[in-house]
Amino acid sequence: MPARKGADFLKHLKNNPPEIYHRGERIADFTTHPEFKGHANSLAGIYDLQWKNPDVMLVKDDETGEMIGRTYHIPKTAEDIRLLSQCMLKIADFSCGMMGRSPDYLNRAMASYAGGWKYLAEQDPRFGENAKTLHRHLSRNDFCMTHTLINPQANRAVSVAAQKDPYMGARIKEERADGFIIRGARMLATAPVSDEIMVFPSTLLTSNPEDAPYAFGFCIPSNTPGLKFQCRESVTYNPNGYDHPLGSRFEEQDAVVIFDDVFVPWEKVLLYKNVEVCNRAYAASGAVVHMSHQVLCKNVAKSEFMLGLASLLVDSIGIEQFQHVHEKLSDLWIAHETMKAFLRAAEADCHLDEYGVMRPAWDPLDAARNLFPKTYPKLVQIIQQLGASGLVAMPTHEDLNGPLKEEIKQYYQGARVDAYERIPLFRLAWDASISAFGTRQALYEYFFFGDPVRMAGALVKNHPRKEAMEKVQHFLSKMRDEAESEASKPRQTVGA
Template sequence: MARSGKEYLEALRKNPPNLWYKGQRVEDPTSHPVFKGIAHALARLYDLQHDPRYREVLTYEAGGRRYPTSLMPARSKEDLARRGAAYKVWADAHLGMMGRSPDYLNAVLMAFEQSAEFFGEYAENVRRYVQYVRENDLCTTHCLTNPQVNRAKSNLEQADPYIPLGVFSESADGIVVRGARMLSTLPTADELLVFPSTLLKEGPGADRYAVAFAIPTNTPGLHFISREGLRGGDSSFDYPLSSQLEEMDCLTVFDDVFVPRERIFILKDLQRCNTAYAETGALMHMAHQVVVLKTAKTEAFLGLVSLMAEAIGADVFPHVQEKIAEVIVYLEAMKGFWARAERDAKPNRYGLYCPDRGAIDGARNLYPRLYPRINEIVQQIGASGLITLPSEADFEAPIGRHLEKFLQSASLPARERVQLFRLAWDMTLSGFGARQVLYERFFFGDPVRMYQTLFSVYDKEPYKERIREFLGWKKQAQPEAIASG
């Protein structure tokens, strides 16, 4: 059932994840200086589910209860549009700056549930698990890639075959897994989904790496080891984003973690691991959430650069207008991908409606390349205004009068202009902003290999045929030969 922010915070307080920060165990993330911001930001998202303005969009009714729309089965194009509208409400609430809001992985779980037959003997585990997440409106995170030790070697060839996460032993009750995953964002989730993302290669002993399961984030032996915190402080004036949206990223260690059998989704099955995301529709559904999220983020950037240029009177210059127009073009492209993803959706073999793969692939491959450029535009327009940024306290101090005079702008008094430019700084230049760029480059996978996949899966044949026809070449006699081109 759709839960409230209070319920999320209480659960986090009661069952904190096994989270480490600078050598210390984080006992209560809801009050910890680094983690409290994101915990309360998530709570605010959950509260929106009960806000009369958004309740109908963010939740759906089934059996007299209300559940998050992101877990609503997609059985038609209308359902997809409803899901998209729900993603947008949350994305707008955080300007698209929270990557791991719970709807992201809810999209994956819904697809797994609706395509549960794919999981063969573990299908019932998948159905029961997703039902459990839905009933309790749990927040999940995930970890997919193995530690970056030696990418030129296979899993088995690493210094220790249990650097990558693998099944160490198996019993009637479950399995013990050992090793690590490189990264989990949002350790303040209730549950961790463990799936492989990179293509697993066949070989003796390689099946130990072919495993998928879900466990609570406080499971014994599981450790989330945090990076340096990027939360600047409590003031939302000084740190408009990092004070509330520092999600954190953690090395995730499995120190002989027991996974009960009912939590296993795939076991020692390379073929299933390698095809799970595409075959179940999870890939298209998670990317659907991403397209909406990135549209919201681009809208926020357009609003930002427009206000910045206006504030300092730079919007009169043709090259500044051109740069803002460039952001408009990117925004319209994202909206186009979103619309076509829903318009051209089709059911998969399990009856789950999936957003169009072409539109999804276009968006998820383009955005990692657009995003650094959007950041660059903010810097090109903001210039020194992005760095001459006194704090809230300076405005209250005796020197505040100097700020009022020298930091006023064409359209805004000093305080508001500094507030606006501090937001621009946090979006692009602060530690928080820099992480956003790295995140956009990589969070959906290595952009290089994503392009390679697109090259290999995309049906180029109709376009080749058009050129052949134009050149007056004879129609190819053997369609099989054409299909492999």
């Protein structure tokens, strides 16, 4: 089957709904539910987008010759990387960078595991073959995935294996000839409305040998029997796209994943019980590099959106002459340019890895993924500080036709815009910065790749900084040599 269109995605979702619970009810139809249809329609929009830009967003499947989504492609050349960036930028622009789990994010992960199948085959040749077969299955059906990596936040003072309840974290309960059974939970899975779920080890946190029953990587349909998703309360206040411009469209949901004796067939398994192999899986296969590439594209789009939004706010209420406003706009511009520069560097220094897959350069990607969690909350704060009371003063769409219609026209004007232009702009700024949707985005970006505190630890461990130290050593030795040579000269006594 070639790459999907939006209608194909919605049809498949309607016929194969995952077991998702929200505010005490099981959601029967995501395509019509007021708090889920926005996300379902946005996903459909992304599938339609690819057929509107086939040159950039689609690519020929090597074996079938059919067009598949480019983000499932295993890149072999620098041009492939450049086209991937263009494709992922288009997807990110679609949601103003607000859909952190647009399908391309995990498509990149699966393409990487298929490209780096030899790493998985080292543990078990079946797992290497499974990665290739799964990739074919997912790319040819153009499925979208959710994923879950982290164990529930019960007691962080001890490992998952040492929790009071051994089945708190999702754990292998029983091994069978045809697969195994999983019981327990994982936290979280953003975008549970999906075709399949990747249940993998953390990209960041390493496990100990006693965690072996919790160490695995597999991908199964999201509607597999026994798999349940418990959502948080939706941040879509109402499905009205005018009042709640971002939340009504791009609320992805976050869910705790419950494995109620879920059967996982061997054909779906990529990693199993080998803690050491699991700990290195994302780095060794290249998956973390290709996922970071996708995330950086999103952050280029997201920082540009925040820059554009702030600039329009400034313009609309005539605050462009104030010095601190310049500083804030320059911070936004620098954030965007920094993300663009990291992307360019990652593309420019791409190289073939040991599996013959073209990888964007890791150092700029790692720098970008460590910087953005600290940058994004600042961008949100700038929107808050520039928008000020205007962010909490805007009427709803209903008010525009209500009894105070004329007063609204008069009192909601801006410096260079009328009320009908200013109100939606400020509603958008409100949704990006202080609504439940906006504040959840700030938390999301902060924890996007894991706890930034522990990410810094991994960064220090993985980047030796030898060259920088050698340069300083060189300067120090010059200092010492010069001091010694000074000391060896005969002393001149002052006043002699």
